[in-house]
Amino acid sequence: MxxxxxxxxxxxxxxxxxxxxxxxxxxxxxxxxxxxxxxxxxxxxxxxxxxxxxxxxxxxxxxxxxxxxxxxxxxxxxxxxxxxxxxxxxxxxxxxxxxxxxxxxxxxxxxxxxxxxxxxxxxTADSRILNRTTVKGVMGNATTIHCRYKAQFKAYWKFLCKVVSVNSCSIIATPHDYNSSKLSISGNKVNNFAITIRHTDEGDVGEYWCGARTPVDFEISQVQTVMFKGTITKPGAPSNKASGTPQIWHIILPLVLGLLVVITIVLLVKKRKQSQTIPRESK
Structure with a gap:
């Protein structure tokens, strides 16, 4: 537009x-x-x-x-x-x-x-630090980010952005205008609002900024770091826990068998040499 x-x-x-x-x-x-x-x-x-x-x-x-x-x-x-x-x-x-x-x-x-x-x-060095909060969720489940604002920002447009690079944050939602089947918004949208991310995945991990703005002024009020426990397993695929042990033994077992074969061959060769050196008894 x-x-x-x-x-x-x-x-x-x-x-x-x-x-x-x-x-x-x-x-x-x-x-x-x-x-x-x-x-x-x-x-x-x-x-x-x-x-x-x-x-x-x-x-x-x-x-x-x-x-x-x-x-x-x-x-x-x-x-x-x-x-x-x-x-x-x-x-x-x-x-x-x-x-x-x-x-x-x-x-x-x-x-x-x-x-x-x-x-x-x-x-500057004095204004570098922002109010930071860690949001912990479970991978694959819904996770909610809460943005809260001081009374002085009551009339500002609120927004949530996701950090996409070291310095850059891309706005993903505002309380009054967002277009995503993955997000839902709740709260009074004046002093606070909450963004719920449905069916979270690896791409949702990272840093988010809660902000407020007018056509001229803006404020970043909070930094929210989203972290998840667990991993997503594709349907039909074995979990890491179930598949870890067989994968290890697929490596160790051939090594052990190979070592036993080598030891057996060495012992047979040694025994054969000993039998050849024993003198026969004279009649």
């Missing part, structure tokens, strides 16, 4: 009155978290394959400052935007004040068509 936004000659973007906040809520989202001084590369996966694409920082519902685009780097050279095999990437050496919400999109006829929203959190 694209949003049409007008652009002024000073490279500031104004939101059309016809665009609602619910439309912004449905655009593709990505959360990036990295340390000050790190260099990160962020993809705009839904950007158009050809033509110029812009990267702007959101300052209000109606103002977004264009920082860089695919045709030119920023004045400092700290941020660049390029297209590789049709995909668009933004590379930035991070500073603390880079924290914020960004739009990736194309500018045409003084309008920008937003394709992706990126929430970038640049942390």
């Amino acid at each position: 694209d949003l049409s936004l007008t652009v002024t000659t000073m490279f500031y973007i104004l939101l059309f009155r016809t665009v609602t906040s619910s439309s912004l809520a449905k655009l593709p989202l990505m959360v990036i978290r990295a340390g000050e001084g790190e260099t990160v590369t962020i993809e705009c996966p839904h950007a158009q394959k050809t033509g110029p694409v812009s990267w702007c920082k959101v300052y209000s519902r109606e103002v977004c400052n264009v920082i860089v685009h695919t045709e030119k780097e920023d004045s400092s050279g700290r941020i660049s935007m390029r297209r590789v095999n049709g995909s668009v990437f933004v590379t930035s050496q991070l500073q603390k004040n880079d924290t914020g919400t960004y739009w990736c999109g194309t500018i045409q006829a003084n309008k920008i068509h937003v394709s992706d929203i990126v929430m970038l959190d640049v942390f």
Whole structure:
């Protein structure tokens, strides 16, 4: 889904009155978290394959400052935007004040068509640690992740994302908009909500972030690490416990038999040599 936004000659973007906040809520989202001084590369996966694409920082519902685009780097050279095999990437050496919400999109006829929203959190040594919780479940069963929020985030849109790389977290569900037969959502969706993952498998193991956002601001409130006990056994396949012992003996038994054969041959040869050396008695 694209949003049409007008652009002024000073490279500031104004939101059309016809665009609602619910439309912004449905655009593709990505959360990036990295340390000050790190260099990160962020993809705009839904950007158009050809033509110029812009990267702007959101300052209000109606103002977004264009920082860089695919045709030119920023004045400092700290941020660049390029297209590789049709995909668009933004590379930035991070500073603390880079924290914020960004739009990736194309500018045409003084309008920008937003394709992706990126929430970038640049942390320092003091802000690195987040509230962490471990969720333990049983592989194959349902597992529930609980997200809780302070009163100050009551009016924010809530979300849950799954970490897909060191710095990147992909949003998998929000209380009001999700599309997955594997997930179910409960809770009051204001101060808390719960995501239940049905029929868990190896792909569900990992780190999840509970977050809240507005078109401009966002907050990562909790980090949930999901761990499972047990493994999934395919129907008809023996379990590890049942098949472990025979597999060991399939190796040991031939070795033992081979050793016994060697010992037997050595003893027979030795006995034969001894019998040949014994002198016969004279008549």
